[in-house]
Amino acid sequence: MISTAAILEFSSPAQQLFQFIQDDNMEKLEEIIEKYPRAFPLWIGPFQAFFYICDPDYAKTVLNRTDPKSQYVQKFLSPLIGKGLVALDGPKWFQHRRLLTPAFHFNILKAYIEVMTHSVKTMLDKWEKVCSTRDTTVEVYKHINLMSLDIIMKCTFSKETNCQTNSTHDPYEKAIFEVSRIVFQRLYSFLHHSDIIFKLSPQGHRFQKLNQVLYQYTDTIIQDRKKSLQTGVKQDNTQKRKYQDFLDIVLSAKDENGSSFSDTDVHSEVSTFLLAGHDSVAASISWVLYCLAQNPEHQERCREEVRGILGDGSSITWDQLGEMSYTTMCINETFRLIPAVPSISRDLSKPLTFPDGCTLPAGITVVLSIWGLHHNPAVWKNPKVFDPLRFSKENSDQRHPYAYLPFSAGSRNCIGQQFAMIELKVAIALILLHFRVTPDPTRPLTFSNHFILKPKNGMYLHLEKLPEC
Incomplete structure (x- = not known):
């Protein structure tokens, strides 16, 4: 013992x-x-x-x-995301997991590919303007962060925020980054473990203000959608879109007894999906680009594979994503080398x-x-060596099944892992079709471990615009 x-x-x-x-x-x-x-x-x-x-x-x-998830961490996250799937345990967790599983069915995820493609191309258009006259070094993480936010807002709410092109940015994006930093700092400040001391501190006051911004932002969208469903009057974007978003599925979910999510549950699950689906995927895309920049031979092999499958990348299908075997191995090796969680x-x-x-x-x-x-x-x-061939079928079959856990394992594995992989493949494929990325040796990279592993002072990469295919 x-x-x-x-x-x-x-x-x-x-x-x-x-x-x-x-x-x-x-x-x-x-x-x-x-x-x-x-x-x-x-x-x-x-x-x-x-x-x-x-x-x-x-x-x-x-x-x-x-065993339940550690309450040591959840205590600090709950004011931010409520009691959603990440925080729950026992029968209620099982009920929520079962009700939310249809939201990640491949037929739902297929429809998101077009949404993701459009958002990535918006980011690439910005990069082309930056690189229109010469190759240049760009802090790519802030662009990828906004692109990922754009995607998650569309897939969650079907909401067009224009956060990638609006210079004032979206209030959600500005608030969520600062509030997650405060939560992490509180975790490792022993005095701030006391709710009373934390609430009286400057950080505690700032946290409450930011959390109110996030809550009201999310709640307004949820209440507007509920009203439209109750009255039977569809909103403009609901009429135009061809897919069910996450909010549609959460609001319509019912178990075998006809029970549905309470208002509190809806808010918690939506907040959890927004935070997890935005922060972690943005970090992961950035780390894949960083690893490919550091390993140009693997970058070029991925580019050749993508060109052979997508051509000019004007459209992307579910089946084409499944053909990107070497690119997927590079993504998996990045997850091993730099796991976002x-x-x-x-x-x-x-x-x-x-x-x-x-x-x-x-x-x-x-x-x-x-x-x-x-x-x-x-x-x-x-x-420490970046070697995508670790994830060839032969090598994967020989590996201990619990040696590689970027999305955890067991019954509590990440419910959104397929969503994340689709976004990663779409983003990396389109970026490689249009740009060659190389590291900037004058800007060394450091880690910032705010629950999600992010670049601490940004990620600077040299972008070279490639000629059209």
């Missing part, structure tokens, strides 16, 4: 990890993993202990149980025994470090 006292005794070598979290120093984490390739402890303050794991067998053991956690509801006989008591928070698992030299050969 690994007791709390034993964790305390063992923790001193791994105290460096807290400094890594504060400084976003991923190399420090990798040093610790080389020394402790299965697990290690972490203390935040004198009372809160975490047990980090980065081993496939350990991950399988944890993810195949039904670097960790997930569970609160043990009962004692846990790992396959090697080590045990943990109930009450411990177990953190699966996805970054640690994906960079573990005991699991991956040359883990």
Whole structure:
């Protein structure tokens, strides 16, 4: 049995990890993993202990149980996204998961491809204007972030925000980035764990103001849609569009007993989908571009594949996305090398025994470090090397099924992973058709770990406009 006292005794070598979290120093984490390739402890303050794991067998053991998600994190996220699918546990989670699953059926996702294509092309038009007279270095993350917001707003609400072209930007985009930063800072500020102290602080006041902006923004759209459904009068964009958006499906969802989502549930699920579907996908697209910029031979091979499938990229179909095998391998290798969600956690509801006989008591928070698992030299050969062939069918078949977990695994795997993959493939394919990307050596990249792993000071890439096919 690994007791709390034993964790305390063992923790001193791994105290460096807290400094890594504060400084976003991923190399420090990798040093610790080389020394402790299965697990290690972490203390935040004198009372809160975490047990980090980065081993496939350990991950399988944890993810195949039904322990609730860690309330240590959810406590700080709940004011922002409510009690949606990410935060729920038990029977209510199961009910929500079942009601939301139709929203991610491939027939629904197929219709989003045209929406995504249009939003990506809007971003590329901006890049072409920037590069009209010469090749140049561009901070691409802010553009990708707005493009991803544009997509998620259309797929969630069928709402045209013009956030990519309006210089004032959308209030949601400005608020969501700042509020997520405040939540993360609160997580690692022990005094701000107290609701009273946090609410009285300048950050707490700012958080409440921003959260009100987000709530009202989302609630107005939901109430307008409900009224239109009740009166039978379709809004203009509802008449024009050819697809069901996420809000349509959430408002019409009913279980076998005829029960539907409450107003609170609708708001929570929509807020969860907006936050998860915007932030994580924007980061992932940026990281794929970064990895391809760093590895030009793989970038060129992806470009040749995309050209052979899409031609000039004037249209994209579901079947064509499925043919992009090498591009998909490069996306998967990026997920391994730089997972957008670097960790997930569970609160043990009962004692846990790992396959090697080590045990943990109930009450411990177990953190699966996805970054640690994906960079573990005991699991991956040359883990720092970008090698898409790790994800060839032959190599994938030989790999431990819990060695690669960008979307988690088990019953609580990411419900939106197919949505994310479609957006990634559409964006990367169209970008490669129009631009060659190379790194800017004068702008070194650093990580900002705000729940989602993002570029800390932007991502600067050199863009070279390619001739038309």
